[in-house]
Amino acid sequence: MVKASAQVIIKSGTYAWVEAERRTSCHSCTLSRGCGTGSIAKYLMMKPIIVKASNPVRAEVGDRVIVGLPEKAFLQGSFVLYMVPLLAMFLGAGLGGTLAPHLHFGGNESLGILLGLGGLAGGLFGVRHMRVAPSFEPKILCTVYKQR
Numbered sequence: 001m002v003k004a005s006a007q008v009i010i011k012s013g014t015y016a017w018v019e020a021e022r023r024t025s026c027h028s029c030t031l032s033r034g035c036g037t038g039s040i041a042k043y044l045m046m047k048p049i050i051v052k053a054s055n056p057v058r059a060e061v062g063d064r065v066i067v068g069l070p071e072k073a074f075l076q077g078s079f080v081l082y083m084v085p086l087l088a089m090f091l092g093a094g095l096g097g098t099l100a101p102h103l104h105f106g107g108n109e110s111l112g113i114l115l116g117l118g119g120l121a122g123g124l125f126g127v128r129h130m131r132v133a134p135s136f137e138p139k140i141l142c143t144v145y146k147q148r
Contacts, residue, residue, distance in 0.1 A: 015053065063144075068139055
């Protein structure tokens, strides 16, 4: 189980919206000042992560909680997040390359590029609006600090 500390910001029925700080190991690395990954991490650290999590412990707004996500959900979610848009892009590009000579569309590559970008956008949109099984949702495991 992947766990993170977070704070409840909104409570809604059996769910709660929690806000967690982004963490990286870049701050402890001696190369972080000249590293591209370190620079990107500093930019991303400015925005907190806000997630809807099931709330079986009935945490209230302001409570500090531990949120967990099953490792299987983390791995499968990462795979889907990267592979669906990538495969959609390749399919779009392949379709464009196949259809371009028959449609007499500019160069052979232009339709492939357009449909490839369309496939990428469609894949990202599809992943964004995909329904998640309850077993793959983040879950509040326990309350660390109760707000009074």
